[in-house]
Amino acid sequence: MALLFSGGTFLTEKPRPWEIVKKPEHMRRWLDNLSEINVIADVEPVFITGKGTLEIGPEDWLAMAEAVRTHHQSVDGFVILHGVETLHYTANALSLMLRRLPFPVVVSGSPLRIPGVGVRQVEFAARANIINAIQVAAADVAGVSVVFGNRIMSAAKVQPAMVEGAFQLMTNEATLLGRVDFGTKLFENRPHRSHKKPRWSIHLDQHVFVTTITPAVSITSFRLALRGDFHAILARLHELVSLPEYVEREFRRAQKQGIPVILSSRQPIPGTEEFISLLGVSPSMAVVKTMWALGATAEVGKLRKLLEQNIAGEFIQPRGVS
Amino acid sequence: MIRAYFYGPPTTKRDLNDVYEVIKDVCQRADVALSTNTEKEEINLPSETIAEHRATGVPLLDAMQAILVEGTTPDPQAGYLLAYALAEKRPLLYLYSRGEVAPDVLRYLNLKDIPKHIVIATYSKDRVEKLVEDFLRQLGDIKIREVARIKFTLRLTRTIDDYLDFKTRNTKLSKADFLREDMDKRMKADEEFQQHLRKRRG
Secondary structure, eight states, rough: OOOEESSSSOSSSSGOOOOOOOSSGHHHHHHHGGGGGGTTTEEEEEEOEEEEEEEOOOOHHHHHHHHHHHTTOSOOOEEEEEEETTTHHHHHHHHHHHSSSSSEEEEEEEOOOTTTTHHHHHHHHHHHHHHHHHHHHHOOOOOOEEEEEEEEEETTOOOOEEEEEEEEOOOOOOOEEEESSEEEEOOOTTTOOOOOOEEEOOOOOOOOEEEOOOTTTOHHHHHHHHHTTTTEEEOOOOSSSSEEEEEHHHHHHHHHHHEEEEEOOOOOOOOOTTSSEEOOOOHHHHHHHHHHHHHOOOOOHHHHHHSOOOOOSSOOOOTOOO | OEEEEEEEOOOOOHHHHHHHHHHHHHHHHHOOEEEESSSOOOSSSSSHHHHHHHHHHHHHGGGGGGEEEESOOOOHHHHHHHHHHHHHHHHHHEEEEEESSSOOHTTOOOGGGOOEEEEEEEEEEHHHHHHHHHHHTSSOOOOOOOOOOOOOOOOOOHHHHHHHHHHTTSSSSHHHHHHHHHHHHHHHHHHHHHHHHHHHOO
């Protein structure tokens, strides 16, 4: 089992500096501290980054995908340790870059502190979460998935949610790949291990200007974006069903300058057919899918086709989050 | 009431199934709420507890105060439960049949460093009951009901028989139950005998 370190190594609420992995030389000590994982797998540590969760971005996602490509022939599966707060972005990105994998890549990490729960319990939850992730990565499942708490989820469909004041990663119950009750139970709908060749699509163009359209949104930011080094504009309209006229004008101007505009919304926006529509994906998936598609092509027609295409099962029902 | 989980790898071997039954029987006599994969309904928890765990994302195993594993046959789930118990500092009894090769999962543990809450024991069929009882007693103030298994032929006088009939009339007790309960009370009140028991247990 390859264990990729990219954050998420908190085993206690307030770990001492030597108890988290910030540098490659910290990995061995951390593994010694969690020696029980040797009972279920032979672990090969791989260092990706020591950055904090909020600093992890496209370059790190590419590094994780490359690490999977490099090591996939020498291991049975991968577990990627990651801080929870931005884990869904990483999971979404990996689901697009690592498609049709014949082996499992499981993303997981330390849960955030749950209000009202003692330090000791948080410590246990973090350890148990990692053990569950390793158990899944050793099982008959394939593709990129997320293990968090008792849920085994498709990485393309995972979304954040607050439940009883605690940060959670969730998905539509009907799309769960499995559940952890007294052990990991994988459901029939999961992809199985196979001998197929993986399809590597490891590319991202991070020059995307991301904005959320709200009433009275400032056009200054768009104009700055047009002057900057951006290759696309992604406008998220999850709360609106139409586009303000002055915003539409700015977007037309951007498109004339060769900067494609992508509208991410829950339903089609009438009268905006000239822009690329990205419907039915989560806000995080809208960002990473735009980067991924732009990394594959700069041609507007092809970009539109890629964004409309179901790449990794990323399309969710409008009310899909339970 | 203590909640525990027992895992026994699915098997058609009669000997192993008999061992599973002994383990479950001891738990039942100790009033342990036992969830086990060896029953058709694996989960033995109140529906509100299950709903709470589903909503908060906490695995059901977290609701268990103890774990029991029959690990003679190689099985990934047995290793998982052992790793989980080590991580969660949860009491676990890992049993494997005497005379068999120690399961692979135990090779990864430094046997000298096994924490106190993990009990790894080999068993012969007649020792399973005692091992499980001892493990459960460690969990706290657990009383395990004894099963009357020793057959004893006792000849009574007519008067004693009349007395037993009289005492058990309109009760759900049989005459044998009445005698057992009476002996039980006498044993508990007998300080000399209690002292003898304490000495024997060391």
